[in-house]
Amino acid sequence: xxxxxxxxxxxxxxxxxxxxxxxxxxxxxxxxxxxxxxxxxxxxxxxxxxxxxxxxxxxxxxxxxxxxxxxxxxxxxxxxxxxxxxxxxxxxxxxxxxxxxxxxxxxxxxxxxxxxxxxxxxxxxxxxxxxxxxxxxxxxxxxxxxxxxxxxxxxxxxxxxxxxxxxxxxxxxxxxxxxxxxxxxxxxxxxxxxxxxxxxxxxxxxxxxxxxxxxxxxxxxxxxxxxxxxxxxxxxxxxxxxxxxxxxxxxxxxxxxxxxxxxxxxxxxxxxxxxxxxxxxxxxxxxxxxxxxxxxxxxxxxxxxxxxxxxxxxxxx
Numbered sequence: 118x119x120x121x122x123x124x125x126x127x128x129x130x131x132x133x134x135x136x137x138x139x140x141x142x143x144x145x146x147x148x149x150x151x152x153x154x155x156x157x158x159x160x161x162x163x164x165x166x167x168x169x170x171x172x173x174x175x176x177x178x179x180x181x182x183x184x185x186x187x188x189x190x191x192x193x194x195x196x197x198x199x200x201x202x203x204x205x206x207x208x209x210x211x212x213x214x215x216x217x218x219x220x221x222x223x224x225x226x227x228x229x230x231x232x233x234x235x236x237x238x239x240x241x242x243x244x245x246x247x248x249x250x251x252x253x254x255x256x257x258x259x260x261x262x263x264x265x266x267x268x269x270x271x272x273x274x275x276x277x278x279x280x281x282x283x284x285x286x287x288x289x290x291x292x293x294x295x296x297x298x299x300x301x302x303x304x305x306x307x308x309x310x311x312x313x314x315x316x317x318x319x320x321x322x323x324x325x326x327x328x329x330x331x332x333x334x335x336x337x338x339x340x341x342x343x344x345x346x347x348x349x350x351x352x353x354x355x356x357x358x359x360x361x362x363x364x365x366x367x368x369x370x371x372x373x374x375x376x377x378x379x380x381x382x383x384x385x386x387x388x389x390x391x392x393x394x395x396x397x398x399x400x401x402x403x404x405x406x407x408x409x410x411x412x413x414x415x416x417x418x419x420x421x422x423x424x425x426x427x428x429x430x431x432x433x434x
Contacts, residue, residue: 130216131206136174145220147192162188174203174214181205187221197222237289241324248277248328251399255391269391272339273332276301280331284324292327293431294358294371295319301334305342307350317358319431320369326427329403330371336392337373337419340385345417349378360430363406367425375417386412396421 128148131140138156141148151161158174159167166188177184183204190197202217252273260266279300283292295315302313322330334356341347346354353376361370386393393410396419401408404427411418 126219128218130201130214130218132174132214132216134178134212136171136214145192147190162190166190170201174216177203177205177214178212198225241289245277245281245328248332249274252277252332252391255394259389259391273335275304276331276335277328280328284327289324291321291323293319293321294330294428297322297327297331298334298356301331301338305338305347307347310347310350314355315357316355318360318369320358320423320428321431322423323427326404326423329400330421330423333396333400333408333419333421334373336385336395337375337417340392340417341375343385344383345377346375353378361422363422363424368406368422369428369430371421371423373417373419377415377417384412384417386410386417 128143128145129141130138132138136157138152138158138161139154141152144152148161153160157167158170161167162170170186170188173184173186176182183202186201186203188199188201190199198221199218200221204215205212206215207213253270256270256273257266260269280292280297283296283300284290298315299313302315306313338347341354355372355374357372357374358369359372361368386396396410397408400406400421404421404423406421406423406427408419408421
């Protein structure tokens with residue numbers, strides 16, 4: 118029995134009707150050092166736990182209904198959790214108690230981590246649903262036909278999905294700017310145009326910044342693929358990230374510069390368009406930054422300044 122208890126990590130405590138411990142087996146070292154026959158629960162578990170266990174065990178003695186208890190003990194500066202399964206033993210008039218004790222520290226820690234992850238997942242899911250709802254509403258307001266709505270809405274959802282894939286792959290820590298930009302460029306960048314024009318600091322963005330910068334890049338890239346440099350097969354686009362500041366706070370500036378193949382002013386960024394709203398209002402507000410969109414004949418420029426709370430700086434390229 119001793120070998121079985123040891124391999125299972127289980128301890129047993131036997132108590133008489135007065136709750137004096139008269140037998141114990143396979144106690145962990147810190148409990149074994151305190152144990153003497155005749156001990157009370159307070160001697161092993163401390164006064165606070167002792168009072169709690171005494172009240173619980175008296176109830177088990179009176180009713181005969183088994184019960185469970187958990188206690189947390191500091192052992193060498195580490196908090197450890199033990200579960201006790203308590204049941205009455207003996208015949209009428211000679212009752213006692215048997216407590217089977219096992220350490221559950223690791224399993225309780227895993228449960229706490231799982232609950233924390235589920236809360237985080239719920240929070241992020243609600244945020245994503247709110248973003249999707251906003252995209253759907255604003256896309257509908259700025260399109261005149263169902264076919265056009267579906268085309269634009271699906272594209273924006275795919276952009277959101279691409280950003281979210283990177284965030285999920287990093288265990289929700291965020292995404293690198295270069296990888297994020299490459300994901301957004303990939304469906305539209307001509308194979309004949311060479312490598313994607315991404316330069317500067319490869320900052321690691323928070324999940325919030327990654328999602329919203331992804332949406333901004335999608336609007337710029339789709340416009341370019343429809344009317345601008347990408348549609349003409351020209352690689353006259355640069356996306357550059359450099360150090361900047363917002364007041365006395367460190368920041369990065371993500372700058373898009375696009376030279377059009379002619380002096381046309383045709384684009385999707387009319388005053389009330391969803392794309393312009395995303396670039397000038399939604400994205401900078403969501404990252405607590407600022408943005409500027411310049412539309413001049415033959416050129417489109419966009420600058421988004423992101424504060425240090427939304428990124429970590431990594432190597433320059």
